[in-house]
Amino acid sequence: MKTQKIKNWLRGLSPHVILIIVCALWLLPTFGLLVTSFRPVQDINETGWWKILDAPKGEKEYNTYCAECHGKDGKLIAEADLSNPELVQKYRRSFTLIVLLKKEIDGKPHLGELEVPDENISANIATYMRRISGIESRPRFTLSNYIDALVGYRGNTTYKEDCAAGTQAVDLFCDTRDLGNARGMGRAFLNSLLVAIPSTILPILFAAFAAYAFSWMDFKGRQWLFALLVGLQVVPLQMTLIPISRLYAQLGLNGTFLGIWLFHTGFGLPYAIYLMRNFLGSLPREIFESAYLDGASSWTAFYQLAIPLSLPAIASLGIFQFLWIWNDLLVALVFLGGEHPVLTYQIGNMVTSLGSGWHLLTAAAFISMALPMIVFLSLQKFFVRGMLAGSVKG
Ligand code: HEC
Structure with missing residues (x-):
């Protein structure tokens, strides 16, 4: 009974609704990753990305215990101005703060009727005091993860902070030259491009030649060669x-x-030729015959007829080949290795050598995702047409 009900209910949903639900289900974590990649490390380690809109840490506790006398901004008692960095610096640690709060003021408890807060709450209040006094002004969003990932910085703090303090752990220049650092994602991005672009263009170019020959030129052993x-x-x-x-x-x-x-x-060619041949072979024979009758050479027919007509197939092949090479690790690892590290290699390095430093990974993931997304979105129109063209033969 129950399963029948569920089935009926599912049938009632339009495919669009289901599609939207499925998309939302996997877009949500992606969105979370994107938000996380812009958060400071400390925040990432403390709270989940869905907490970004929450009040700053310790604000609630401060309001319950201290705001009544000291005011929301800590300035209400002039001789004990909690927005004064020098004063707050003295009570940076929770136990000094507790000691202070336990002391009486003019014979009365510092906190009036309230009990002195425990270690944890005091620590949070101390954090909040540092925030309102400006000692520690951690922004909600930062580009640090991206910068660190791009230059391949793996210190305890961020590249920017360490460069400003002059204590950076790895020998870097602390200027734009670092973008080309061999350990960074910036260099790896370029390497990935250098690998992927020719590796996409070359097989498709050769495949187009071969596919044209297989479909519209007569030569001995054509069928055998194609079967091979x-x-x-x-x-x-x-x-x-x-x-x-x-x-x-x-x-x-x-x-x-x-x-x-x-x-x-070499590895792209067989499939590329296969797909291109199916596509070119499905074009009407008359087009080419009339072109030959008009005195066109094979070459003219190829680049003036075959290529423009097979653009959808070329685009969809291009997307597939590009994405496969962009995400490939095996071939890059074996044939390039650490000599010219590509994105996948570099990401792999980050995971193993850092363990706890996965905040860099969030940024690295988006750096490596950006280009495939652009390629996909900009060629999407061709993509659908190419898929259809490959499957529905005329
Ligand atoms: C009942 C009112 C009251 C409450 C509640 C209260 N304070 Fe105070 N606080 C005072 C007064 C009054 C002073 C000024 C004491 C003085 O220096 O004469 C003071 C002084 C301080 C000082 C300055 C001490 C110094 O070294 O000069 C700090 C820091 C401080 N409070 C922190 C806190 C914190 C943190 C809380 C919340 C957990 C809190 N106070 C809650 C009334 C209060």
Whole structure:
């Protein structure tokens, strides 16, 4: 009975509603991660991101115990101005504060009728006093996580603070040159781009040539060759790591960008050719025939007809290939390693060497997510068309 009811209820929901719920379910944690990446480390360690709108720490306790006499801003008693940094500095620690509160003023308890707060509450009140006095003005949002991740800073405090104090733990210049630091995400971002762009363009370019030949040019063994290509798609990438890295060692290509471009091109090609051929092959034959009749060469037909017509397929292939390479760790680890660290490699390093410093990871995750999102959103239109074009053959 009950399951029937649930089923009916589910059927009543429109697909749109379900889609929105599913999107919300996974967008919420993403949003949380984004908010977290902009929070100061101490806040991240103390409270969850959904608490960002809460009152500052200790405000509640301060209001119950102290606001009555000292005022909301701590300035009400002129000779005991709690917004005076020098005074507050003396009561930075909770036990000094407790001692003070236990002392009587003119024979009466400092807090009047209220009991002296315990260790924890005093600590929170001390924190709040530091905040209203301006000794410790921690902003709610900061770019520190991003800056630290970009320059690869792994000190106890932030890069900015340590640079200002002149006590930075790693040898950095404390200026814009640090953006290129080999341990930072900034450099890794560039490396990822350097890997991904040629590795996306090259296979698609060659695949377009090959697909054109497979669909519109007659040559011997065409079917056999195409069957072989389809078969090549099942070769697992891991199987080729050893032979190729040995070959690269002989050619001196290990740890070079050229090596990784060639690898990705080789692995991208079979699927790219397959998809492009299906797409080009589904175009009406008459277009090409009339072009040939008009005296166009194969080359003209290729770049004036085939390429513009297959833009949707090229775009969707481009997105897939780009995303796969951008997120790839295995190939980058084996063929580039630490020589030219890419984003995935650098993120991996952050996790293992930091453990507790995962606040950097939040920023690093967004740095590495930014570009795929832009690529996806800007090519989305083509993407849907390309998907349809690949599946529904005319
Ligand atoms: C019943 C009123 C009252 C309450 C409640 C009260 N204070 Fe006070 N407080 C005073 C008065 C009055 C003085 C001024 C004493 C003096 O210096 O003559 C004072 C002084 C102080 C001073 C300055 C001590 C110094 O070294 O000069 C601090 C710090 C202070 N209070 C902190 C607190 C905190 C924190 C709370 C809340 C937990 C609190 N007070 C609650 C009345 C109060």
